[in-house]
Amino acid sequence: MASFALLLGAWWAVAASGAVDPLFLPGPVAVAAQAYQWATQDNLLADTGISIYRVMAGFALSAVMAVPLGLYIGAYRPVRAFFEPLMEFSRYLPAVAFVPLVLLWAGIGESSKIALIWLGTFFQMVLMISEDVSRVPLSQIEAARTLGATNGEVVHKVLLRSAMPSMFDTLRLTLGFAWTYLVVAELVAANSGLGYAILQAQRFLQTDRIFVGIITIGLIGLVTDQSLRFLHRRLFPWAKK
Amino acid sequence: MSTLLVSHLAKRFDSFEALRDINLTLQTGEFVALVGASGCGKSTLLRIIGGLETRTSGGLEIDGTPITGPGRDRAMVFQDYSLYPWLSVMENVRFCRTLKSFAKDQSQAAVGAAIRRANLLIDLMGLARVRDARPDQLSGGMRQRVAIARALMAQPEFLLMDEPFGALDTQTREVMHDLILHVKDIERSAILFVTHDVEEAVYLADRVVVLAPNPGHIDSVWDIPLPPRTQDLKLAPEFLHYKREITQRIRATSGMVSDRATLEALAGG
Numbered sequence: 001m002a003s004f005a006l007l008l009g010a011w012w013a014v015a016a017s018g019a020v021d022p023l024f025l026p027g028p029v030a031v032a033a034q035a036y037q038w039a040t041q042d043n044l045l046a047d048t049g050i051s052i053y054r055v056m057a058g059f060a061l062s063a064v065m066a067v068p069l070g071l072y073i074g075a076y077r078p079v080r081a082f083f084e085p086l087m088e089f090s091r092y093l094p095a096v097a098f099v100p101l102v103l104l105w106a107g108i109g110e111s112s113k114i115a116l117i118w119l120g121t122f123f124q125m126v127l128m129i130s131e132d133v134s135r136v137p138l139s140q141i142e143a144a145r146t147l148g149a150t151n152g153e154v155v156h157k158v159l160l161r162s163a164m165p166s167m168f169d170t171l172r173l174t175l176g177f178a179w180t181y182l183v184v185a186e187l188v189a190a191n192s193g194l195g196y197a198i199l200q201a202q203r204f205l206q207t208d209r210i211f212v213g214i215i216t217i218g219l220i221g222l223v224t225d226q227s228l229r230f231l232h233r234r235l236f237p238w239a240k241k
Numbered sequence: 242m243s244t245l246l247v248s249h250l251a252k253r254f255d256s257f258e259a260l261r262d263i264n265l266t267l268q269t270g271e272f273v274a275l276v277g278a279s280g281c282g283k284s285t286l287l288r289i290i291g292g293l294e295t296r297t298s299g300g301l302e303i304d305g306t307p308i309t310g311p312g313r314d315r316a317m318v319f320q321d322y323s324l325y326p327w328l329s330v331m332e333n334v335r336f337c338r339t340l341k342s343f344a345k346d347q348s349q350a351a352v353g354a355a356i357r358r359a360n361l362l363i364d365l366m367g368l369a370r371v372r373d374a375r376p377d378q379l380s381g382g383m384r385q386r387v388a389i390a391r392a393l394m395a396q397p398e399f400l401l402m403d404e405p406f407g408a409l410d411t412q413t414r415e416v417m418h419d420l421i422l423h424v425k426d427i428e429r430s431a432i433l434f435v436t437h438d439v440e441e442a443v444y445l446a447d448r449v450v451v452l453a454p455n456p457g458h459i460d461s462v463w464d465i466p467l468p469p470r471t472q473d474l475k476l477a478p479e480f481l482h483y484k485r486e487i488t489q490r491i492r493a494t495s496g497m498v499s500d501r502a503t504l505e506a507l508a509g510g
Contacts (some may be wrong), residue, residue, distance in 0.1 A: 145293065145310075146316050161327050239326070
């Protein structure tokens with residue numbers, strides 16, 4: 001909290017000193033006024049809503065594919081050997097470079113944004129989830145096997161359960177990535193959403209509106225991150241950090 | 242009545258010869274301790290018997306059936322407890338009942354018997370007060386009690402213990418020693434117990450097997466015909482006799498003699 005106050009104070013001081021043209025750095029008051037106007041007269045809520053929808057759709061699509069795949073990659077060495085080179089390769093492909101391709105394939109509808117978010121998060125997620133699974137203590141697995149657990153039971157009753165807290169953390173981190181790719185997608189191919197609004201504002205030199213857009217995304221990120229951390233503590237009280 | 246038979250067993254890790262010509266039998270009702278200097282392969286041997294490692298050559302069978310992998314007839318207890326932190330104490334103990342190989346028989350009688358057995362083990366191990374607690378809320382000694390109860394829940398023919406009390410303080414260890422002897426009187430499982438603590442081995446076991454390193458082989462086998470164990474026995478001359486003899490065997494086989502020669506050479510130079 002103190003760090004936020006400090007940042008706000010510094011921002012206000014720089015803006016008020018007049019050292020920077022308000023065209024480039026509007027003060028907090030101007031930004032707040034713009035936020036009020038955007039929220040009441042324009043459609044800040046609608047822009048935010050459509051952006052959240054896109055992030056959630058792309059992220060959910062990634063998660064439902066990446067969690068099982070990551071689990072099996074982490075659990076079975078042959079599966080790992082089969083997929084890992086491909087995943088390592090794909091991970092280094094810059095998702096942003098796929099924008100033209102995604103536009104060609106998926107057009108400028110919702111699917112292109114979701115596809116880009118998927119591209120940006122899926123491969124990271126698979127790799128991180130498989131890491132989470134391979135960090136499960138060997139003795140937890142071995143204890144289950146000497147109690148007569150089958151391979152499938154080891155995967156579902158030990159690996160999945162044991163890795164769940166760190167998988168949850170992985171999902172929390174990759175949700176952050178998803179927001180980055182959302183803005184990229186909306187900057188190049190959209191007619192709604194926060195990223196699009198930021199681009200529009202730039203076109204009309206509405207710097208204060210750019211600030212509102214950025215701060216809104218930051219606040220959404222902060223709120224989801226904190227709620228997920230809270231949820232983590234409630235769901236996995238045994239997982240100490 | 243079951244018999245575990247190890248015959249001419251050998252284990253290599255690439256070029257490293259870990260175990261050579263191991264012969265051992267273990268029968269229902271017996272308590273055998275494996276001791277030896279570090280690197281003698283005692284844990285490797287236990288893990289091979291548990292089916293967690295493969296053997297390079299030699300025989301390993303229970304009542305004539307070769308061992309090919311881990312199984313519920315050989316439950317294992319590890320030094321680091323290996324409990325499931327997301328399950329309560331009771332759920333940890335009942336873990337094996339959630340596995341297919343146990344859950345086949347869902348008749349009321351079988352389920353009732355399992356519940357009674359879980360309760361009995363909880364009482365036997367002194368866990369009644371913490372049955373709903375999570376493992377991370379327990380001390381090391383209590384966690385190891387849960388791990389032992391969880392292993393016994395599977396009613397294994399053989400209970401394999403890999404330095405189970407190595408991480409506990411002396412007082413807790415003494416309590417655990419008397420507890421495990423009590424368990425041995427009540428349960429029918431044979432116990433194979435790996436430790437580097439000779440006193441622990443002599444106190445607990447009917448038979449102590451000394452392994453020597455380079456490569457790991459059986460140096461000597463000691464029957465311990467001591468009266469029923471009480472803590473006072475640890476100071477009795479006959480107890481100390483076994484402790485001394487076995488300790489000396491381990492020293493003689495561990496290469497400590499050559500270490501001393503090296504040290505003296507260094508000091509002299």
